[in-house]
Amino acid sequence: MRMYDIITNKKNGLALSGEQIRFFVDGFAAGEIPDYQAAALLMAICLKGMDAAETAALTDAMTRSGGMADLSSIPGVKADKHSTGGVGDKTTLVVCPIVAACGVPVAKMSGRGLGHTGGTVDKLESIPGFQTTVGTERFLSIVKETGLAVIGQSDGVAPADKKLYALRDVTATVDCIPLIAASVMCKKLAAGAEAILLDVKTGGGAFMKTVDDSVTLARRMVSIGHQMGRRAAALVTNMDVPLGSAIGNALEVIEAADALRGRGPSDLTYLCLELAAHMLTLAGAGDMEQCRVSAKDALDSGRAFEKLRAMTGAQGGDAAALEDYARLPSAPVTRRFAAVGSGYISRIDPELCGVASIALGAGRLRKDDPIDHAAGIVLERKPGDRVAVGDTMAVLHTSDVKLLGEAEAILSKAVTIGSQPPKQPKIIIARVDANGVEYL
Numbered sequence: 001m002r003m004y005d006i007i008t009n010k011k012n013g014l015a016l017s018g019e020q021i022r023f024f025v026d027g028f029a030a031g032e033i034p035d036y037q038a039a040a041l042l043m044a045i046c047l048k049g050m051d052a053a054e055t056a057a058l059t060d061a062m063t064r065s066g067g068m069a070d071l072s073s074i075p076g077v078k079a080d081k082h083s084t085g086g087v088g089d090k091t092t093l094v095v096c097p098i099v100a101a102c103g104v105p106v107a108k109m110s111g112r113g114l115g116h117t118g119g120t121v122d123k124l125e126s127i128p129g130f131q132t133t134v135g136t137e138r139f140l141s142i143v144k145e146t147g148l149a150v151i152g153q154s155d156g157v158a159p160a161d162k163k164l165y166a167l168r169d170v171t172a173t174v175d176c177i178p179l180i181a182a183s184v185m186c187k188k189l190a191a192g193a194e195a196i197l198l199d200v201k202t203g204g205g206a207f208m209k210t211v212d213d214s215v216t217l218a219r220r221m222v223s224i225g226h227q228m229g230r231r232a233a234a235l236v237t238n239m240d241v242p243l244g245s246a247i248g249n250a251l252e253v254i255e256a257a258d259a260l261r262g263r264g265p266s267d268l269t270y271l272c273l274e275l276a277a278h279m280l281t282l283a284g285a286g287d288m289e290q291c292r293v294s295a296k297d298a299l300d301s302g303r304a305f306e307k308l309r310a311m312t313g314a315q316g317g318d319a320a321a322l323e324d325y326a327r328l329p330s331a332p333v334t335r336r337f338a339a340v341g342s343g344y345i346s347r348i349d350p351e352l353c354g355v356a357s358i359a360l361g362a363g364r365l366r367k368d369d370p371i372d373h374a375a376g377i378v379l380e381r382k383p384g385d386r387v388a389v390g391d392t393m394a395v396l397h398t399s400d401v402k403l404l405g406e407a408e409a410i411l412s413k414a415v416t417i418g419s420q421p422p423k424q425p426k427i428i429i430a431r432v433d434a435n436g437v438e439y440l
Contacts, residue, residue: 058178083201130318160186243267328374338393352410360396
């Protein structure tokens with residue numbers, strides 16, 4: 001078998017066999033196939049596409065390129081969730097404790113932020129002492145002990161995907177639905193959960209900008225899950241506005257803790273309860289209405305908040321910081337961002353908000369960039385709110401006063417003020433499962 005022939009077949013729009021796909025993935029992971037041939041195939045895939053069988057074969061090959069977690073020692077159906085990335089998206093910190101409080105174990109591997117989107121690992125590491133790197137045995141014991149553990153993805157999980165993503169990142173082949181679907185699902189499958197809920201973001205702050213593309217991606221990932229013997233479903237959710245009010249690591253931990261204590265923003269709380277109910281349903285904990293009631297009770301009773309505290313303590317973190325926010329990183333410099341016009345806020349561009357938070361030090365442009373866990377933005381107003389000149393729109397947090405100017409310039413472009421209140425968009429746009437797509 002020759003890589004040249006595989007590239008030629010895909011260039012001509014032919015479907016690749018499972019054997020050809022495994023040859024490519026295994027050879028590239030082993031360093032036997034050069035970057036230039038791998039890049040040629042990736043571009044051919046972007047231009048000609050992959051059908052469902054090809055995408056499943058690619059996912060399977062990447063999944064098996066490294067170790068696969070064995071969660072069989074943990075009783076019950078193990079659940080996991082994955083968000084495709086957004087701004088202010090701290091749902092893992094709220095949803096997973098709710099699910100665990102309802103008796104469904106969550107053994108989750110999460111990633112760091114890159115570009116304008118945040119990462120769960122960075123948020124958790126803003127809690128003093130929190131360890132996102134633990135050994136396999138300790139990881140399993142924490143889940144057994146608390147019902148919940150969230151750690152960073154190890155280098156041994158789907159290493160072929162890591163190499164391929166690095167190549168895609170520099171060859172303009174990131175925004176390709178079959179490649180995105182395979183990349184996401186290979187890590188979820190390798191992590192070992194039996195029930196996988198996907199939160200596919202759509203809109204200005206998401207990687208998928210249109211509902212059609214987001215639904216297509218959701219259908220492809222759900223299909224892969226089912227073909228691999230997992231229970232899988234997806235919600236397509238709105239990312240045309242930042243989720244909640246906080247953007248930045250410690251700031252988002254505070255907002256997540258507030259949500260678990262019953263005082264979080266309404267959009268965040270609503271979405272987290274719906275995600276939790278869908279995870280519980282996938283895990284067999286009841287029908288949707290029963291699981292909605294269970295999730296709400298876990299939140300209202302405080303049991304979900306106690307799960308987050310228990311996990312934080314078990315992973316070496318300062319659990320008291322989840323109530324005494326002064327124990328979390330705090331920015332020495334804050335500045336009010338004021339409205340320059342009067343009327344109704346018609347839009348707050350989420351991607352520009354994410355870029356502004358990076359300018360303050362909250363994110364990274366490259367994987368090895370350091371971040372300031374205290375930096376970020378807290379939005380005081382959201383689309384639909386009425387403002388007058390001089391009203392506080394947001395508060396900027398940073399450790400370096402010199403960073404404020406750039407962030408303010410970016411944020412000024414993110415806000416649009418009009419004469420009429422905008423129509424409030426749906427938070428959840430569609431549900432995708434084995435039965436197809438339901439638009440909500």
